[in-house]
Amino acid sequence: MNISVILGHPSLQSFNHAIAREAVAALQENGHRVFYHDLYEEGFDPILWGADAKGAVAPPGSDPMRQELTMSDGLIIVHPNWWGQPPAIVKGWVDRYISERVAYLFPDEDEGGGVPIGLFSDKRVLIFNTSNTPKQREKEVFGDPLQILWKHCIFDYCGVKTFHRRMFSTIVNSTLEERRGWLQEVRETTGQFFPKQA
Template sequence: MLISVVLAHPHRGSFNHAITETIIAALEECGHVVAFHDLYAENFDPLLPYDEIPRDAPLPPSVAAHCVEIAAADGLVVIHPDWWGMPPAILKGWIDRVLRPGVAYRFLEGDAGEGVPVGLLRAKAALVFNTSNTPQERELEVFGDPLERLWKDCICAFCGIPVVHRRMFSVVVTSTDGQRRAWLDEARRLAREVFPSDSA
């Protein structure tokens, strides 16, 4: 299987990077091909130009390459921190520019864009990891966990990915080395469960 892994965190020493390294290793141990993108390291431009909005618009080579890859992926893994209940702007820009009409979804003939689209992505599952410094109880009671709705309903279901698993690790800022090791073990197990070995 081809698994697309997308990371959005500006600090190379972050726990997000540790999660990513763990996930990539687990996927490769299961025999999968990993297409990895560290959006900050790649300096991905998150700004969606007006001329790029139409479905058949010409795309910069780097964006076109992302589109080809995500269209071919059998699975998706996304790792990012929870910033204001949202992904970092660089990841939101990746969503805007890469999960585009004709690549990730299309509207039925005669639909001018007001209806329910048909998802086009071939990925059968997505795995999303988030980090936060907000206790889980407060996240749910006060904020309602907006990232859950965003990834499951607004993005993955919209683009045709039927199965979405999401895990929030918190509170990271006060976590111990032992807690982080346990979280990485959990991330490794989830990756193997969601994307088992092709020979299994």
């Protein structure tokens, strides 16, 4: 399988980097082809500039990332919770690449106000997040905005049927043992989600 891994964290020493490394190792172990994007490392420009807003409907083959997304079988996205949102660099990647004709289409008679046809129905999407808020408080006080964003607003919209998101928390006061356990979980979840191909 072709799997794109998208990481949005500025520090190489972060737990997010450790998660991404573990996920990539599990994918490689299972024989998958990995397209790895550390967006900060790549100096990714997250702004959808005016001229590009039209580019949001550019054909799938018009850019390497669009081509990659079109041919990928799955996506793994790794980022911390920043104000209930992904870091801006990840949000910009969504703006620029989870785009019309790559991820969804509108039927001919629909100018964009209706329900789209998702083009990602065969793709599997796995999201790993980190935060410093305990799970229950995240749900009860904040309404788990990252779940709403990734599951409902983005990947349901694009037709994804196989979706899993895991938030690791709380990072700030976690022990080495906890972190080791979480990384083991990342390894296992990734391996199960993207199993070895016959």
